[in-house]
Amino acid sequence: MKLLNAFSKMALGLTLLASAAAYADVVVIVSAKNANYGLEKNDVEQIFLGKTSTFPDGSKAVPIDQNEGSASRDTFNDKVLGKSASQLKAYWSRLIFTGKGTPPKESGNDAEVKALVADNPNLVGYVDSKVVDNSVKIVFKF
Amino acid sequence: MARIKLGLTTVLLLAGAQVAYAADDLQINGFLNVTGGVLDTASIQDAASTTGYDTTVGFDAQTLAGIQVAKKVNDNTSATVQLMSRGATGYTASAAWAYITYDLTDSSSFRFGRLRTPFFQYSDFIDVGYAYNWITPPGIVYRLDSMANITGVDFTQRFTAGIMDGAVQLYTGRFKDDFRLYGDTYMMELRSMAGVALSANAGDFGGRLSYHRGEFYIDLDPTGSRALDSLAGLSKLYDTANGIVANVPGSGVVPTNITADIIPQGHQSQFYEGTLFWDNGSTSLIAEFTALRHDSAILNDDNAWLVSGAQRIGDFTLHATYSETKDDLKSGTIGTAQELNTMTTNSTTLGVRYDYNSSTAFKVEATYVTREDSRDRQAVAGAAAANYTQALTNYQTPGHANYGNDTVLAGESVAFLTGVQNAIATPLATQSGTLFNIGMSIVF
Numbered sequence: 320m321k322l323l324n325a326f327s328k329m330a331l332g333l334t335l336l337a338s339a340a341a342y343a344d345v346v347v348i349v350s351a352k353n354a355n356y357g358l359e360k361n362d363v364e365q366i367f368l369g370k371t372s373t374f375p376d377g378s379k380a381v382p383i384d385q386n387e388g389s390a391s392r393d394t395f396n397d398k399v400l401g402k403s404a405s406q407l408k409a410y411w412s413r414l415i416f417t418g419k420g421t422p423p424k425e426s427g428n429d430a431e432v433k434a435l436v437a438d439n440p441n442l443v444g445y446v447d448s449k450v451v452d453n454s455v456k457i458v459f460k461f
Numbered sequence: 462m463a464r465i466k467l468g469l470t471t472v473l474l475l476a477g478a479q480v481a482y483a484a485d486d487l488q489i490n491g492f493l494n495v496t497g498g499v500l501d502t503a504s505i506q507d508a509a510s511t512t513g514y515d516t517t518v519g520f521d522a523q524t525l526a527g528i529q530v531a532k533k534v535n536d537n538t539s540a541t542v543q544l545m546s547r548g549a550t551g552y553t554a555s556a557a558w559a560y561i562t563y564d565l566t567d568s569s570s571f572r573f574g575r576l577r578t579p580f581f582q583y584s585d586f587i588d589v590g591y592a593y594n595w596i597t598p599p600g601i602v603y604r605l606d607s608m609a610n611i612t613g614v615d616f617t618q619r620f621t622a623g624i625m626d627g628a629v630q631l632y633t634g635r636f637k638d639d640f641r642l643y644g645d646t647y648m649m650e651l652r653s654m655a656g657v658a659l660s661a662n663a664g665d666f667g668g669r670l671s672y673h674r675g676e677f678y679i680d681l682d683p684t685g686s687r688a689l690d691s692l693a694g695l696s697k698l699y700d701t702a703n704g705i706v707a708n709v710p711g712s713g714v715v716p717t718n719i720t721a722d723i724i725p726q727g728h729q730s731q732f733y734e735g736t737l738f739w740d741n742g743s744t745s746l747i748a749e750f751t752a753l754r755h756d757s758a759i760l761n762d763d764n765a766w767l768v769s770g771a772q773r774i775g776d777f778t779l780h781a782t783y784s785e786t787k788d789d790l791k792s793g794t795i796g797t798a799q800e801l802n803t804m805t806t807n808s809t810t811l812g813v814r815y816d817y818n819s820s821t822a823f824k825v826e827a828t829y830v831t832r833e834d835s836r837d838r839q840a841v842a843g844a845a846a847a848n849y850t851q852a853l854t855n856y857q858t859p860g861h862a863n864y865g866n867d868t869v870l871a872g873e874s875v876a877f878l879t880g881v882q883n884a885i886a887t888p889l890a891t892q893s894g895t896l897f898n899i900g901m902s903i904v905f
Contacts, residue, residue: 361624370619370626372567379567387819401742404819405776412592412904415490416529417585418541418562418572419617 344448345394347459348433353440354378358458363399366443368410369420374443382423383444385432395445398461486533493903494590496523496597502894505830507644509786510600510808511896513549521548523597523900527557527588537564545588557588557610568619578611579630579658582669582736582749590902594771594814596826599784601806602751602765605732607640611654627661636675645687651675651730669736676727677757683724689759691839692802695846696723699798699881702849702874709871722795725757743773758795761788761803778814783807800885801842806832824900831893838887845880849873 347363349355355374358366365371367382374380385392387404396402402410407422414420426432432444437454451457499518505511513522529543543558560574577585581603586592597603613634620627633655640649656673683694696719707714731754738747750766765786772779785807790796812826852873855863863869 365621365626371621403816405816405822406742408819408904409592412492412589413586416492416527416543416558416589416592417577418531418539418558418560419585421488 345391345398345445345461346448346451346457347395347399347443347445347461348436348451348455349374349443349458350437350440351454351456353456353458355458356456358443360399360459360461363443363459367400367423369414369422379441380443381439381441383426383432383435383442384423385429385445386425386427389428391429391445391447399445399459488531489529490531491526491528491905492589492591493526494524494588494596494900496520496590496898496900498522498596498896498898500894500896502892504892505832505894505896508830508832508892509604509806510784510828510830511894512600514896523898524548525588529558534561538562569617571614571616573614575610575612576615576632576634578605578608578636578654578673579615579632579656579671580605580608580673580732581671581734581751582738582747584609589904590824590900591820591822591904594778594780594824595782595810595812596824596898596900599767599782599808599810601784601786601808602749602767604765604786605753607638607649608636608651610638611636613654625661625663627659630658630660632656640679643688645689647687647689648680650678652678652727656732665739665741667738667740669734671732671734673732675730677725677730677755678727679725679759681724681759683720688802688839691843691846692759692798693720693724695801695842695881696720696798698846698849698877701853702877705871705874706878717794719758719795719798722758723798725755725759728755728757730755730757730760745771752789758791758799761790761799763788776816778816780810780812780814782810782812784810797885801835801838801881803889804832804834805889806830820904822902824898824902826896826898826900828896828898829893830896831891833889833891835889837890838884841887842881842884845877845884848880849877852877 347358355376358375362375366380372380396404396407400407411420411422426435426444429446429450433446433450433455436442436444497518497520498514500506500511500514500516503516506515513519525545525547527543527545529541531539531541533539539562541558541560541562542556544554545557546552546554556575558575558577560572560576563571565571579585581598583593583598583603587598587603587609590596611632611634613632615630615632617628617630636651636654638649640647652675654673654675656671658669658671660669661667681693682690683697700717700720703714703717706712707716733752734749736747736749739745746769748766748768752764754762763786765784767782767784769780769782787805788799788803790799790803808828808830810826810828812824815823817823852863852870855861856865856870858864
């Protein structure tokens with residue numbers, strides 16, 4: 320009985336660890352040169368789903384995705400957009416084939432997205448918080 | 462056969478070959494649906510939702526491939542061409558869309574060219590099977606597919622307000638193409654066609670309202686053998702018989718002219734649609750209502766609607782749908798004539814979608830269809846019409862025993878009108894059966 324208890328505690332610990340690993344700390348970033356200081360979840364959703372193409376201050380907003388299969392992308396899709404990879408694909412296929420929108424461009428991994436965003440005040444991306452430095456600023460945490 | 466295969470292969474090869482050269486301003490996307498189906502009975506073979514299937518497994522009815530190439534010409538102008546190859550039309554490639562987009566602002570744009578007519582919630586992406594759970598949306602409601610494309614111009618204004626977002630789309634154009642009904646082909650035209658569609662989403666809720674109208678022309682031949690030709694012919698005979706009987710003193714019959722109302726010559730046709738949906742990411746519900754109204758009487762006014770629910774469980778989505786259509790007949794003599802060509806259909810669909818990966822889905826579906834139609838009425842009316850046509854010929858043939866015999870002709874006219882009444886009193890015939898489908902949908 321004791322052994323079983325210990326075992327189940329260990330299993331619980333492992334599960335917690337595993338979920339911590341699956342959900343790394345992912346944040347939404349813009350260039351340090353961008354004038355916006357914070358975005359609501361709704362703003363992020365509308366920008367990344369192609370429903371608006373401007374930041375709250377009216378400047379042009381261009382979202383970029385990480386490559387398919389990246390852990391940050393899965394976390395972002397799940398926690399911010401609330402959609403699975405196939406649901407997102409279905410969403411975009413409704414727009415692509417009618418000329419009503421195109422999905423954010425796949426632009427590499429955490430470091431590559433950070434570098435691109437740092438250089439261009441119109442870009443908005445999401446990265447693991449570990450790669451954030453003062454060339455970019457965090458506008459949304461989840 | 463070689464030519465038939467060429468269409469599909471060419472479209473796919475084109476897709477494969479060009480993806481490699483996709484530049485920043487050139488976008489290539491494609492989709493493919495492979496669908497097989499079989500009916501458990503031949504009696505529902507030509508129902509609205511079973512078109513193209515029979516009691517032997519077939520893959521041609523709904524198998525299709527599409528490839529889209531979009532090229533940005535400058536900052537606010539782009540050109541898009543979508544080539545489609547469909548099993549239903551022998552896999553020959555044709556342009557489903559070909560248009561120029563001009564972005565007026567960040568949130569508004571004009572499109573010029575060959576567009577998809579935005580009749581329904583799913584019209585825009587009806588060929589992209591990956592975009593929805595069904596094999597295809599219920600044919601009972603999505604019954605205007607022969608008018609799916611229009612050549613003209615549209616204007617779209619998108620808007621966002623807090624958690625709400627949406628779009629207003631206005632379009633106008635002209636439609637002229639073949640139109641198939643009960644296995645016959647007609648040339649149909651809608652001139653001065655115009656419409657508006659308003660769609661909006663707020664959180665998990667969304668909706669759509671649309672209105673469309675046009676002036677309707679169709680190549681009817683009252684002496685022809687197609688179903689609508691026969692109906693036009695019958696209406697002429699009906700007017701003739703009524704005229705003859707009305708001439709008999711004391712008959713009390715008033716001459717009719719239903720032919721003028723039956724054969725459309727620019728009569729207005731209108732279409733109304735409304736959709737409500739709710740989707741929280743794992744559970745979704747949708748209801749879509751539609752109504753078709755013709756000023757002419759050759760095609761019946763009708764109402765058709767669907768309700769559908771879906772539940773996502775991991776990579777599987779289970780869904781169930783009920784759809785129904787009912788004719789809305791006109792009043793008076795015209796409405797009585799329409800009783801000869803009326804139909805009620807409903808269908809229940811149960812299905813499963815499995816997302817194999819983020820660009821491939823497999824689907825299995827069973828659709829139970831029940832249809833009441835007027836084919837028995839048409840048989841009775843057809844026999845009466847054949848008799849009466851012979852009587853009219855006899856009356857006009859010198860040397861025939863009944864040549865110029867007004868009394869006999871009046872008697873035959875009354876017999877024909879009685880025959881039509883008997884036809885209308887004949888019960889509707891009911892058929893039912895199940896369509897089984899399997900399919901695979903891919904986007905790339």
